[in-house]
Amino acid sequence: MTATAPRPAQRPRTLHEVKGWFPSLDQVIFDRFLSRQKRLGQRGDLLEMGAYMGKSAIFTAGYLRADERFTVCDLFDAPAPDERNAAEARKSYATLTRVAFEQNYLAFHDELPDVVQGPTSLVPDHVAPDSCRFVHVDASHLYEHVAGDIDAAHTALVPAGVVVLDDFRSEHTPGVAAATWEAVFLRGLRPVCLTTQKLYGTWGDPEPLQEELLADEEWRAGTHLSVQEIAGQRVLRFSGRPPNPAAPRSRYAHEIREIRESDTAAEPDRAAPSPQAAGSAGSAGSAPRRRSPVRKLAADVLPPVVTRAIRRRGGK
Known part of the structure; x- marks a missing residue:
């Protein structure tokens, strides 16, 4: 019995069809920060640690300029550096492969980013200090790894750069929460704003970013805002489900x-060919189908x- 060949994976036509966790609220805030950097002429590369199937990477790459690099680091289907990390990968990312990520990414962009397949501890070997304007950290949920990722982000960012820390408050990721607030209280990270899923911060001055978010009310349609204070620092908290911003569409x-x-x-023609076509189908002088x-x-x-x-x- 002949085995049936597997059907090729269907390429996504919209960002919504890419598997992953990237709510519309975070898409809107990514857009606010990345668009602001472009508008102000802030230069620098982009970095994402932890990519899964590529949803946020596809979105972020839409803000990449011709002379900038985008580096994406993920284990994908490579061996994990330790058993705890391997267990986490088996539980949460069993279906993740580099091929799946690359197929999704290339459905939207002509060229792949600089892909580093391996643990995020490799990032300093591939990303120069003070070279990035925007870093998204969404890799391991284990405290030791997240603390290292935050240190790598700090080293990679330019002084006014923005870091995004995913899963900083989820009940199943206490290691991320511990590393995040440790960075705030002990390592100089200054929160700009929070969403249900992510903390946005900088090692520069958060006030210009906050003032711009507060001044422009139009973008906040569909969101709720509250102003918090943590250890003397102002923090904006956003919630809600605003409309998705313009996102890259599959090419x-x-x-x-x-x-x-x-x-x-063409289906009716194939199902019921005309008598003329049927009569001439086997003739030696018939023209090949175009x-x-x-x-x-x-x-x-x-x-x-x-x-x-x-x-x-x-x-x-």
Whole structure:
């Protein structure tokens, strides 16, 4: 019995179709900070520690400028550095592979980021000190690893850079909470704002960032704001589900839609060929069937794995 070949993974057409945890509120706040850096001409690279299937990396890469680097570090399917880390990976990220991340990322962007496959302790070997303007930390939940990731972020960031710490308050990640507040009370990290999932901070002056968030009320549609004070420091807390900001769309979405529409329109012709076509199908002088313009476009622009799937559906 011949085994059936596995179907190729379907490429996402929108960011929503990429698996992962990246709520609309955090997308909005990422956009506020990254857009502000662009508007003010702040230079620097981008760094993400812990990528999962690429959802936040795809979003962040939309703010990358031509002369900047984006480094993504994740274990993916590589061995973990210790048994506790390995157990965490088996429990929470059993389906994660580098291939899946890269396929998702390339559905939205022409080139991959600089991928470091391995523990985040490798980051200082690949990212220069004082080189990054924005760092997202979303890797291990173990205290020792998170504390090291925060130190790596501090070293990598320019003085006015922004760090984002994920899962700083989830009940299943007390190690992240411990490392985060240790950085605030003992290592000079100054919180800018909090969401349900992430803490945004800087080792620079948080006040200009906070004042801009407070001054512009239009972006806060759908959010709730409260102003807190922690150890003499002002902290903004946001909650709610605002509309998703503009996010990168798959560069294949238009072509895939056209192909599907073309296949649907052509279905009656394949199911019930005309008498003329049936009578001439086996004649020696019949012309070969020509590919539609949409199928030709697919062969030119889509990745081979998608093109092969389309050809199988159309019998060609």
